[in-house]
Amino acid sequence: MDSNDSKDSLTAEAILPLVGGPANVVSVAHCMTRLRLGLRDRGLVREEALRALPAVLGVVADDETYQIVLGPGTVARVTPAFEALLAAEPPGTAAELAAKGAYLRASQRQRNATPGKILLRRIANIFVPLIPALIGCGVIAGLNGLLVNLGWLPGVTPALAAIASGFMVLIPVFVGYNTAKEFGGTPVLGGAIAAIIVYAGVAKVTVFGMTPAPGQGGALGALAAALLGTYVERWIRGRLPDALDVLVTPTVTVLLTGLVTLYGLMYAAGELSAAIGTGANWLLDNTGVLAGLILGGLFLPLVMLGLHQALIPIHTTLIEQQGYTVLLPILAMAGAGQVGAALAVYVRLRHDTSLRTTIKSALPAGLLGVGEPLIYGVSLPLGRPFVTACAGGAAGGAFVGFFSMLGDKVGSTAIGPSGWALFPLLSGNQGPALAVGIYAGGLFTGYAVGFAATYVHLQPGTLHPSEQG
Structure with missing residues (x-):
């Protein structure tokens, strides 16, 4: 174990008893900077001692999670170490805690969270996992643009462009996957439905005299398509015997949602996306000082x-x-x-x-x-x-x-x-x-x-x- 691994493990070991121990933790997740914990009883948290830990930059509590700010990089290393400590509990504990956590989270949402806040957090849960790839590809795209402008390394810049653009082109697929996962569908079906949007062959489809362009609707179209697919999947699954579910549910889900996506959602999401771009540019071009x-x-x-x-x-x-x-x-x-x-x-x-x-x-x-x-x-x-x-x-x-x-x-x-x-x-x-x-x-x-x-x-x-x- 190198020094960083040892330091991260020690941080996780220090945090766990200060949040009430393993029995008090019902869920673990992280974003760019925060370790997000679902806790049974927040009264067991020793917040002053938690804030005093060298690795802890701050704590935040919302309706759903208790968030410990560790900073970028650190949180991505401490989270698996924290999860490993929980996994070391006796058999059955994790399952029991997960069941209790699901019930407590549902109760908390019903009591404390408004529908608007819940929707915003769920949308954020779809896109936050994409941020590391967006950062990496964005930096590479910026470097490539600089090299192109300077006329340097012309033999390398096409490769950099391909590396930077591959993920960007396929963002709708990842959005579709995460949308289905977040809203209770089968993630790979969400990705399959969203893949229709970026498939080059949609340019051969004529829809009411119009031809969609590959990528039309982008991430917003993928979100809408995968969300629709999730509800279609759940509706079908609840009405079929188990023997038919494995064959009929995914087929009908992709078929029905795919047709709706091609014949409607791509156009609607494309118009919305265009409106967002036009609106942002108009706002800054005409009211830049006030908007800023x-x-x-x-x-x-x-x-x-x-x-x-x-x-x-x-x-x-x-x-x-x-x-x-x-x-x-x-x-x-x-x-x-x-x-x-x-x-x-x-x-x-x-x-x-x-x-x-x-x-x-x-x-x-x-x-x-x-x-x-x-x-x-x-x-x-x-x-x-x-x-x-x-x-x-x-x-x-x-x-x-x-x-x-x-x-x-x-x-x-x-x-x-x-x-x-x-x-x-x-x-x-x-x-x-x-x-x-x-x-x-x-x-x-x-x-x-x-x-x-x-x-x-x-x-x-x-x-x-x-x-x-």
């Missing part, structure tokens, strides 16, 4: 609530259409405002050693776009700095939006990273160099306004909540 102000200013509350992931389908649609999403660089300005606010707190509250230590440990992650540690460890507990951080994000968003009104768009070829980590993914209609310059200007605007607004409004005598009373 609003989007940059409101994004931190969305992150705080965990609802920012619901924007992933829109980003994905824009990337499919234009090669980049023009919304992400503006939304990333919220993180800049957060960093500026944290720096002001650090300077202003010189005698609050505990808070300054928290800021020093969380600031590097904040600069790279992981904002939860600063949100939950600094600005939100203090109250006013959270508002002034939003002001910084609004200013940075308005800066980027202003250049969009001038015709200089800034976009990201992938989703996931933010802050400085977004630089390798930047692109735009005037080339990557100008996009980098505008984005950097937005970041420094967000830093400056977030710092100034926080410094002016924060009183030097303010104490960190952990030191009050």
Whole structure:
């Protein structure tokens, strides 16, 4: 076992007793930065001790899961180590916990979650697993574009283009697979139905005098088609004897849903996708400053609530259409405002050693776009700095939006990273160099306004909540 494996295992071992032990854990999952746990009784969590662990950057609780912020990379390594500890329980324990977890999650959703929040989280669950591939392919696409513009390595750039584009072309298939999995269908049937959308042969199909184009409708069409397929599958399966199920259910599901997809969903989703692209461009071209102000200013509350992931389908649609999403660089300005606010707190509250230590440990992650540690460890507990951080994000968003009104768009070829980590993914209609310059200007605007607004409004005598009373 190498040092990283040992460190991750020790982290998992430290976390488990602090969340109530194996008997209190009913589900385990993770996203880009957070270990998401379903817990039987949150009263058993020793939150202060959990926050004190060196690897823990913060904790977040929503209606469904208790989320421990570990940061990108770390969470992907700690999660399997945590799952391995649970798997070491006596036989029968895992099954019992899974059954209890399903019941408790259903009860929690019924009591505490609104239909809108549930839908947004389920949509996010479809797209979040795609983020690592989107990042990798996006970075490769950006590198390839740079090499092409410079005229370097002409023998290599076609290979890079193929590597970067393969996943992007097949995104609908993965979306279909994940949609069926999330909504209780057979994942591979969801993928098979969504594959119709990207199949080149659809160009030979005439539908009411029109011919669909391969890929028309994209990820949104795949989501709709797989969702329909899931309901068709479940309806058929509930009406057939077991002897016929294995043959009839998948055949009828793919056939019926495939026909609806070809003769309707591809066109409807194509129009919706086009409207999203047109709307985003119109918004930034005509109201760029105002749109940037609003989007940059409101994004931190969305992150705080965990609802920012619901924007992933829109980003994905824009990337499919234009090669980049023009919304992400503006939304990333919220993180800049957060960093500026944290720096002001650090300077202003010189005698609050505990808070300054928290800021020093969380600031590097904040600069790279992981904002939860600063949100939950600094600005939100203090109250006013959270508002002034939003002001910084609004200013940075308005800066980027202003250049969009001038015709200089800034976009990201992938989703996931933010802050400085977004630089390798930047692109735009005037080339990557100008996009980098505008984005950097937005970041420094967000830093400056977030710092100034926080410094002016924060009183030097303010104490960190952990030191009050």
